[in-house]
Amino acid sequence: xxxxxxxxxxxxxxxxxxxxxxxxxxxxxxxxxxxxxxxxxxxxxxxxxxxxxxxxxxxxxxxxxxxxxxxxxxxxxxxxxxxxxxxxxxxxxxxxx
Numbered sequence: 001x002x003x004x005x006x007x008x009x010x011x012x013x014x015x016x017x018x019x020x021x022x023x024x025x026x027x028x029x030x031x032x033x034x035x036x037x038x039x040x041x042x043x044x045x046x047x048x049x050x051x052x053x054x055x056x057x058x059x060x061x062x063x064x065x066x067x068x069x070x071x072x073x074x075x076x077x078x079x080x081x082x083x084x085x086x087x088x089x090x091x092x093x094x095x096x097x
Contacts, residue, residue, distance in 0.1 A: 005069035006061065006092040009076060010037065011085035013056040019079055020060070026075035027068055034059040041086065063094055 011019050013035065023031055037059045064072060069089060076087055 001093040004063045008088040009060045016058045022075040026072045
């Protein structure tokens with residue numbers, strides 16, 4: 001197993017293209033995107049089945065080398081400051097198969 005940083009981001013679906021672009025530019029080797037996630041946060045409840053992307057959330061997860069995480073986090077920070085959202089960073093183990 002390899003030590004990695006797990007970066008989890010929840011952001012409005014309308015801003016997901018900007019987030020994915022920032023991740024690529026920051027050197028993220030890949031990501032997983034889950035659309036229409038539900039939950040409750042500082043912007044109220046999000047049901048996941050709204051008519052427009054303005055009221056929908058997306059969940060993005062990135063696994064990267066620990067030394068690459070700072071650059072990725074700093075690329076995401078301006079988007080979260082401008083649009084809101086959540087970013088969690090934790091240590092994880094990548095099971096190589």
